[in-house]
Amino acid sequence: MKKPLHPDQLRSLVPLNALSRRQLRELQGQLTPRPLLAGELLFGVQDSTATLFFLLSGELLLHGGDGQERCLVAGTAASCYSIGPGPRWQRAHALSDCSVLAIDSAQLDRLLTWRQTYQDLLVQLSLEGHSPEWLEQLLENPLFAKVPPANVRCMFDRLESLEVAVGQTLIQQGDVGDCCYFLKAGRVEVIQEAGSGRQVVAELEVGACFGEEALLVDRPRNATVTMLEDGCVLRLARADFHALLEAPVVADVSLAEAARLLVSGAQWLDVRLQDEYERGHALHALHMPLDLLRLKARLLDHARTYLCYCDSGKRSASAVFLLTQLGFSAFVLRDGVDGLPAVQHDALLCQSGSGYLARSGGRIERSSR
Structure with a gap:
């Protein structure tokens, strides 16, 4: 019987490599590689989007809804990222004997959102005199899995x-x-x-x-x-308990509505991890990850509208809630980039590399990295 992968073996898998060891322990039951024989179907059109897969060894053939096909080879840069059924890829089967990880997408998204939210929250509350050790113990409580991330700061108040x-x-x-x-x-x-x-x-x-x-x-x-x-x-x-369990209402837009706002001067804001951003981001999108957003929001321009996006829409919803609290006009891309059809997904995330950064006074600069 195979054992779960050690955290050190997950360093190249994005975004698993951003989770804490405590969070990886929560996923431990899903971190055991499973075999996939040559010719076997990994997922099909009718499969649920509830599972994401990471290719550890072998080769997969991915089939898009528009007839596009792509060969995914383990050990390449592309294989460091998850794949799964959805608008972008409808089917995947093994070209050779493979080994894959199957991860619950909702659980991963929740852990990732909380990870980035925690980092910002811990810094802020520590500056206010709260013990970091006590805060970490408190935030491990299962109750906080029920509270929308954007509400946690309000809870402490x-x-x-x-x-x-x-x-x-x-x-x-x-x-x-x-x-x-x-x-x-x-x-x-x-x-x-x-x-x-x-x-x-x-x-x-x-x-x-x-x-x-x-x-x-x-x-x-x-x-x-x-x-x-x-x-x-x-x-x-x-009364406060029940109010904080309710998800905050944030304004969302479709890709078409976002395009109209961009023409009027809006700015894309990518709140994902650096590895995710560098793999592909929207044209001229500023990179401002969720865990640094509260600290770096002072660099943004209050006269400008910001369009936030991430993979599922959850991290960007937290970002929009925070920006709105700080007096900015902000919208979230509805359902995130993973909810877009393949053609729109690739057209939106058309730039790669280190991208763009915000500077004081709302200036935007191309990163030299």
Whole structure:
């Protein structure tokens, strides 16, 4: 039985190489190479777009909806990027015996978006005096997988810090849920009562979130939570909790609508990773990755409209939300570049290389790299 690939073996695979080791552990079950025999179909027209593939060895023949065919050879620059069924490639079969990775596209997109969002968020909150170690522990909580990335910064602004003493009960079983808590310091004990019996079901430490279940399912508290030592918790009110679970509304445009805005002076903004950008980007598109956007937005021109894009549209939606908060006019390319037909995809991402950078005063320069 084959073992999952080690993180060092993923360095050339974009964007897997941008994920943290913790995130790669979450994908571990999908990082075991699977064989594909010569002549075997990897994916077809009817297959779901939910899976992306990375070619590790061998050769694949890709078939586009417009009749275009392309041979993908392992070890080449093109094989460092994922492929999958969609508007660009409708079928792929093995020309020789191959080895591939099959990755859940939605999970990868979520991890990648969070990775880039976290980097910016950690820098900002650290500058405000929050402990980076505690923040990383907190952001690993599964609750944050339910909160749209653009809302996480707002969540921290709404948290109420409370000093708590040993023995203090924060949540009482049977009560109506009016908030949830994040444990910043200390330990808590979770107890469930059934009849005349009491059972300790968990002991939570720094970084834990508790009380959210009653808010998610709108039911009474199912356990009692008591402090085991003096500590500190952050309280999030019920109304704020539900507001932050809702995805922010951002303005989106089709490729045709984007073209009309470009004629009026709008600017493409590529928020993907550097490797993704250098492989192919829109004509004169500025490269401003999501994790650096908050820091570099001061270089943009408030008088200009920005059109943000990424592969699926999720990272660019976060970018548009952030830019809108900062007072810019910005739109997201609907469904991202992967949602475009092959001809439009290749026409949009027509430039390669290091591309364009924003300078002070909104000036745009061609990178010398």
